[in-house]
Amino acid sequence: MFSLLLRRIGFLSGLVFFLLGLAAHPAHASHLLGGEMTYKFLDSNGPTGTPLRYQITLKLYLDCNASTSLIHSSWAIPIYNQGSGSRVTTATITEVTPRPLCNLPAVPPGCTITPGILSYIKQTFIGVVNLPATTLGYYAAWTDNARNINISNIVGSGSESMSLYCTMAPPVLNNSSPTFVNDAVANICAGDTTYILNNAIDPDGDLLVYSFGTPYNNGLPTTWTNPPSGVTFNAGFDAQHPLGTAPGNYANVNSLTGLSKYKTTAPLNTTFVVAVDISEYRQVGNRRVLIGTTRRDVQLIVVTCPPAAAPSLPNTAATPRNYTIEAGSSLTIPLSASQADGHPLKITATSVLLDSTGGFNASFNNHIGTVLSGSPVGTATAGGAAVSNAPSSVAANFVYNSTCTEARANPYSIIVLVEDKGCAGKSVADIFNVTVVKPSGPTDITGNFSVCGLPSSQQYTAVLLPTM
Incomplete structure (x- = not known):
């Protein structure tokens, strides 16, 4: 909703x-x-x-x-x-x-x-x-x-x-x-x-x-x-x-x-x-x-607000708002928006993950983020240039390479703001959440259960739960 x-x-x-x-x-x-x-x-x-x-x-x-x-x-x-x-x-x-x-x-x-x-x-x-x-x-x-x-x-x-x-x-x-x-x-x-x-x-x-x-x-x-x-x-x-x-x-x-x-x-x-x-x-x-x-x-x-069409973000079927990954894995979220009147658009992503040269490895539009003095979050942008066609659009990827220590119960939030930079331009915003969970360990080991009278080597296989 x-x-x-x-x-x-x-x-x-x-x-x-x-x-x-x-x-x-x-x-x-x-x-x-x-x-x-x-x-x-x-x-x-x-x-x-x-x-x-x-x-x-x-x-x-x-x-x-x-x-x-x-x-x-x-x-x-x-x-x-x-x-x-x-x-x-x-x-x-x-x-x-x-x-x-x-x-x-x-x-x-x-x-x-x-x-x-x-x-x-x-x-x-x-x-x-x-x-x-x-x-x-x-x-x-x-x-x-x-x-x-x-x-x-x-x-x-x-x-x-x-x-x-x-x-x-x-x-x-x-x-x-x-x-x-x-x-x-x-x-x-x-x-x-x-x-x-x-x-x-x-x-x-x-x-x-x-x-x-x-x-x-x-x-x-x-x-x-x-x-x-x-x-x-x-x-x-x-x-x-x-x-x-x-x-x-x-x-x-x-x-x-x-x-x-x-x-x-x-x-x-x-x-x-x-x-x-x-x-x-x-x-x-x-x-x-x-x-x-x-x-x-x-x-x-x-x-008084002059009439203007608001930008639109893809629906949740095309671009989900919630993601779950295992610590140590990577995620790419394609972010895009369009505007019916052909106005120039600018996307700003804000997150603790965009901490520039800090501990996180994340980027938006190939930018690792700018962190202002005293702020715990960083920002990166895409678009903003003038366009000559309608509808206009802007797109860029948010990329997050997690490490083994970044699992936590609450998600990492990415605030996405899309601004119409034209006359009487409006904006839309949404929140993307990335939950990082601990990697799933093996649930079973298969192999020979005998421990006596075996050849010098035996093969055993670790069984993992399927990734959901």
């Missing part, structure tokens, strides 16, 4: 924030567009007394119209003990350099998007903190003021803070939080259904469950209380209905895939704030344990 939905629908490509009129408001009321916070456990080789080393990553989306005094080059991140809630220390995370310029998504010649495109800055902050040994773990928190003014689904948005936090598991679990595959996409089509992929990849192979949550406005208390405080929704809205309960409005997130579905009857330029949570579970003994929760806070803006 998930694959069928993805083949039938599309969502506008790129990180495109549409907005009209907000530039007229003071900068302090419009500079926070969204964000997310993640962590990675590094090792236990820190200084005496604080041996645990965690890397913290904060990503923020800011309006370029904000005052430069509101654009930080570093942040102080308080760390709290999970057991007592007491503040342990304060870490400093610094901006990845060089600072990115204001982004304006590329629009093909002759293509007009209405009501307009808001320029934005995406900032990434990374830092390492040394912490005392613990069996419980820590919380890391961030907050800033303020959200955009006139967000329609919460009370007093112009004076509301935006807060994020992450649950840092104890070292015995050796865990890193899941990482969202794509940047936040914040536009929804007026009067039409919009699908946005909020999928993430977990480097540890943990089970991920997606849900909507109440956006936080917690601040930075002396003692941490979980869960943090949240915003107050206007009448007719709540965490599970962020676009409202009136007829014609709905919002849904697939708990297993992260695919979000939105439709609204609101006027153009209406803004909503939505929080998407990823709960991370791991099998520990006979119990499924909640490791932590990762959040994406983002605004949705209502825009």
Whole structure:
């Protein structure tokens, strides 16, 4: 059903924030567009007394119209003990350099998007903190003021803070939080259904469950209380209905895939704030344990979407979405897409397997992947060039050569995004899963069962189970 939905629908490509009129408001009321916070456990080789080393990553989306005094080059991140809630220390995370310029998504010649495109800055902050040994773990928190003014689904948005936090598991679990595959996409089509992929990849192979949550406005208390405080929704809205309960409005997130579905009857330029949570579970003994929760806070803006045919992926009969291989064997997945109007297409594959020169041996379109600083996943692309015929198509192979040590219970996920790079181009996405199992050993040995009075040599044959 998930694959069928993805083949039938599309969502506008790129990180495109549409907005009209907000530039007229003071900068302090419009500079926070969204964000997310993640962590990675590094090792236990820190200084005496604080041996645990965690890397913290904060990503923020800011309006370029904000005052430069509101654009930080570093942040102080308080760390709290999970057991007592007491503040342990304060870490400093610094901006990845060089600072990115204001982004304006590329629009093909002759293509007009209405009501307009808001320029934005995406900032990434990374830092390492040394912490005392613990069996419980820590919380890391961030907050800033303020959200955009006139967000329609919460009370007093112009004076509301935006807060994020992450649950840092104890070292015995050796865990890193899941990482969202794509940047936040914040536009929804007026009067039409919009699908946005909020999928993430977990480097540890943990089970991920997606849900909507109440956006936080917690601040930075002396003692941490979980869960943090949240915003107050206007009448007719709540965490599970962020676009409202009136007829014609709905919002849904697939708990297993992260695919979000939105439709609204609101006027153009209406803004909503939505929080998407990823709960991370791991099998520990006979119990499924909640490791932590990762959040994406983002605004949705209502825009007009010109008509355009969405790209299409092959059906599951032609290209399955789930594969099982034995450790030490190889797999080739042919990935392709087409578009009826002849627009140029680009395929992006994202996976922990595309780790460049890391431990995995995988490639897409003969490229071993590009890994950005602080990210546990890599990407590789195919296509994107202009075409002169309709329909257009793009194709490339994903190749994975597994080793004997890469078997695990949970699959390795490959997120495939197909972008229409033409005017008003849409995108489709799907998830391909590769489960690596331990090789099957022999089930029987045939030969002479006598052990006495035999010639100097005997022949025996190992019998294997048939490969399914």
